[in-house]
Amino acid sequence: MTGIKSIILAGGSGTRLWPLSREMYPKQFLKFGSTSLFQETVLRCLEVSDISEIFIVTNENLKFFVIGQIEEIGYSIPSENVLIEPEAKNTLPAIFFGMREIEGKFGNSIVGVFSSDHVLDRDAMKTISSAENLAPDFLVTFGVVPDFPHTGYGYINATEICGQGYKVSEFREKPDFETAEKYIKEGCLWNSGMFLFETGLFFKEVKKHAPSVFACFEKGSNINEIYSDLEKISIDYGIMEKSDRVAVVKLDQKWSDLGNFEAIYNEFEKDSIGNVVYECDPMLLNSEGNLVYSKSGKIVSLIDIKDMVIVDTSDALLVCPKSSSQKVKEIVSELKDRNDERVFIGQTVYRPWGSYTLLEVSPEHKIKNITVHPDHKLSLQLHYHRSEHWVVIKGMACVEINGQKFFLRPGESTFIRAGEKHRLSNPGKIPLEIIEVQLGELVDEADIVRFDDIYGRNQFESLNSQK
Numbered sequence: 001m002t003g004i005k006s007i008i009l010a011g012g013s014g015t016r017l018w019p020l021s022r023e024m025y026p027k028q029f030l031k032f033g034s035t036s037l038f039q040e041t042v043l044r045c046l047e048v049s050d051i052s053e054i055f056i057v058t059n060e061n062l063k064f065f066v067i068g069q070i071e072e073i074g075y076s077i078p079s080e081n082v083l084i085e086p087e088a089k090n091t092l093p094a095i096f097f098g099m100r101e102i103e104g105k106f107g108n109s110i111v112g113v114f115s116s117d118h119v120l121d122r123d124a125m126k127t128i129s130s131a132e133n134l135a136p137d138f139l140v141t142f143g144v145v146p147d148f149p150h151t152g153y154g155y156i157n158a159t160e161i162c163g164q165g166y167k168v169s170e171f172r173e174k175p176d177f178e179t180a181e182k183y184i185k186e187g188c189l190w191n192s193g194m195f196l197f198e199t200g201l202f203f204k205e206v207k208k209h210a211p212s213v214f215a216c217f218e219k220g221s222n223i224n225e226i227y228s229d230l231e232k233i234s235i236d237y238g239i240m241e242k243s244d245r246v247a248v249v250k251l252d253q254k255w256s257d258l259g260n261f262e263a264i265y266n267e268f269e270k271d272s273i274g275n276v277v278y279e280c281d282p283m284l285l286n287s288e289g290n291l292v293y294s295k296s297g298k299i300v301s302l303i304d305i306k307d308m309v310i311v312d313t314s315d316a317l318l319v320c321p322k323s324s325s326q327k328v329k330e331i332v333s334e335l336k337d338r339n340d341e342r343v344f345i346g347q348t349v350y351r352p353w354g355s356y357t358l359l360e361v362s363p364e365h366k367i368k369n370i371t372v373h374p375d376h377k378l379s380l381q382l383h384y385h386r387s388e389h390w391v392v393i394k395g396m397a398c399v400e401i402n403g404q405k406f407f408l409r410p411g412e413s414t415f416i417r418a419g420e421k422h423r424l425s426n427p428g429k430i431p432l433e434i435i436e437v438q439l440g441e442l443v444d445e446a447d448i449v450r451f452d453d454i455y456g457r458n459q460f461e462s463l464n465s466q467k
Contacts, residue, residue, distance in 0.1 A: 004129055004196070005109045006045040007098035010038060010058040010066055010116040011088055015332040016260050019316035020293065023344045027258065028117035029065050032268060032278070037258070038066070038116045039073050047125040048112060051075045055101055056116075057083045057094045064352035064455065068373075080105075086227045092210060092238035093230050095195075095202075096217055103199040110135045111202075113195040113235075119267055121253035131196050131249045134163050138247035139205060139240060140196040141168070143189025144255045149180035152259055152326070154191035154236070157183075158248045165249040171241045189248060192255055195235070205245065210238040261309040261325035265291040280312075291322065314347040314357075352455040353378055354431070366443040369393075370424075372432040377425030379453035386440030386447060388416045390424065395432035398425045421451065 012026035021027040028038040035043070045054050054077065056066050063082060070077050083097055095113055102109050110132050127142075134140050143156045154174055158166035171191065175183060207214040216230050240246055256267050265276050273288040280294035287302040294300050294312035302310070309325050311318040318328065335343040348357045353376040360367040372378070372395075380400070390399070390413060397408040400423040401416055407427075408414060416422045418440060426432035450457065 003110060004048040004132060005053040005102050005106060005111045006049040006055065007095060007102070007111055007113045008038075008041055008045060008054065008056045008116050009091065009094055009113070010056050010062065011085065011094065012062075012117060013088075015329045016326070017258075017264070018328055018332050018343065019313045019318055019346065020311060022342075022346050024061055025065075025346060025350060026062070026117070029062075029069060029350075032264075035073065036069055037118070039069050041114055041116045041118070042070055042075070043073065044120060044122050044125050045112070045114060046075075047122060048129045051077055052081070053102075053106070055081045055083060055098045057085060057098050059085050059088065065350060068350075068352065084223075086224045088232075089227060089230045090232045091193075091235040092206070092213055092233045093216075093227065095197075095235055096206060096213060097223070099197065099199050099202055100217060103203075108198065108200050111197050111199060113197065115193055115257070117258060118192075118194075119254065119256045119258060121255070124251050124253040124255070127249060127251055127253070128194070128196060131164060134165055134247050134249070135196050135198040136201065138162070138165070138167075138245050139201065139243055140165065141240065141246065141248050142192050142194045142196075142251050143248045144192050145250055145252045146184050146188075146190050149177055149184055150190065151175060151177055151180050152263075153257075155180075155183045155188040156191050156248050157186065157188050159187075162247055165247040168240075168246040168248050171236060189250060190255075191236070192251065193257070201245070205239050205243050209242040213238065259326070260328065261291055261311070261320075262322045265309070265322055289322070315342055316346075352376070352457075354426075356436075359435075361443070364439065364441070364443065366438040368436045368438075370434050370436050372397075372424065372426040372434075374426055374429050374431065377454060378423055379448075379455075379457065380421060380423045380451045382421045382449050382451075383418055383440070383447045384449070385418060385442035386438045387418050388422075389437040389439070390414050390416070391435045391437075393433040393435060395426060395430050396428040397432055397434060398427045399423070400425075423452075 010028055012028055013023050017027045020030055029036050058066050063084060066082055083101060085094060099111060102111055112128060131140050152174060155172040156168055157170040157172060158168045160167040212231060216226050219226055256263055258264055268276050270276050275284060275288060276291045278293040280292060280300045282292055283299055283301040285303045287305040289307040290305060291309045292300055307322050309320050309322055332343055348355055354372040356368045356370040358368055392408045392410050392412055394410055399406055399408055399414055402420050
């Protein structure tokens with residue numbers, strides 16, 4: 001184990017991989033195998049840091065994803081290491097927040113900064129940790145050796161050798177294809193957005209090049225007051241492009257930021273005719289080079305279809321050429337303008353106690369499949385306008401209604417009238433699964449009054465914070 005501490009940036013708006021990702025379920029928590037991108041990032045950081053030395057910067061909506069997914073891979077992170085930003089202010093404030101907390105806990109430290117939604121060979125952590133000796137003198141960034149002229153990445157130009165790295169002479173913006181080809185011929189590197197900083201040098205360079213950010217954090221310890229006056233500013237624009245003390249270390253390992261569906265296609269295993277297929281039973285006739293993802297249970301049939309993205313979820317369907325997949329953010333922007341909840345949540349909603357999937361809905365009824373993790377419980381709550389009928393599918397349910405507790409086994413059920421205080425919990429060792437049928441004049445999720453909650457959530461709940 002090295003002496004490196006780690007910051008993982010785990011906010012994100014879930015726009016570039018919609019409808020797979022949503023604002024309440026951004027791409028870092030998606031699983032394209034047995035683990036999510038976020039979980040893989042944590043496991044990589046454990047190569048250089050103890051779990052007590054890893055700090056996650058996220059937001060209130062994603063806090064329980066962070067904690068739950070870390071527990072899922074067998075670790076428990078100290079609660080004070082999960083840092084909640086009151087609002088998103090881009091990467092420089094987020095990194096400063098983490099660096100400040102690390103210095104307060106450990107003193108002057110060497111800190112690796114990582115995005116939570118990248119694909120990276122774990123061997124790259126050896127290169128990152130070996131750059132530790134550069135950090136007292138340089139703001140260290142890591143440049144990926146490009147294998148093709150990518151127009152979606154920024155580039156780093158560096159020529160003068162310093163230690164195992166190179167002194168950065170220029171950061172270059174995302175180019176067009178011809179310019180990207182020229183950059184590669186010049187030996188430029190992709191800007192990976194990963195860093196290695198010493199806390200003392202980092203604060204010195206922020207004070208010099210982004211004094212307003214430094215001044216906000218000097219106000220005190222109230223993070224809400226600090227963030228209320230912070231400008232939105234990236235780490236690159238704030239200090240990396242301005243400092244004369246920046247070094248880059250080459251990474252020659254596989255890396256991708258999975259920025260769109262074309263990047264997903266390029267990254268993962270293909271069949272014999274170049275299709276990437278997830279979660280579905282495909283019937284592909286004379287169709288090649290496609291990304292097909294469907295969790296609807298349908299047979300997906302393609303005839304004479306080439307180089308397309310087909311993503312089918314229970315509440316949204318996306319079809320576009322792979323080369324146009326970066327335009328998904330325009331769809332998301334329009335949905336936000338319409339205040340469409342499908343940009344925020346999907347049919348499956350994840351909560352600190354588990355998840356639920358919406359099976360059917362009308363103005364007077366709603367049917368959900370609810371899963372509760374072992375040793376977890378929902379809030380003690382009531383509804384004024386709806387009743388609820390619970391049927392246990394799997395596991396053991398502990399039900400509390402108006403102070404009376406009882407247990408239900410698979411096949412057993414109970415009925416909760418409007419106005420009755422109630423709570424569902426899972427005392428068992430396997431996930432509890434129930435079907436919930438809501439009936440009433442109003443089945444809106446705003447009709448929740450909360451009396452007790454072990455997760456510290458508010459009494460009255462909004463659309464995006466249910467149960």
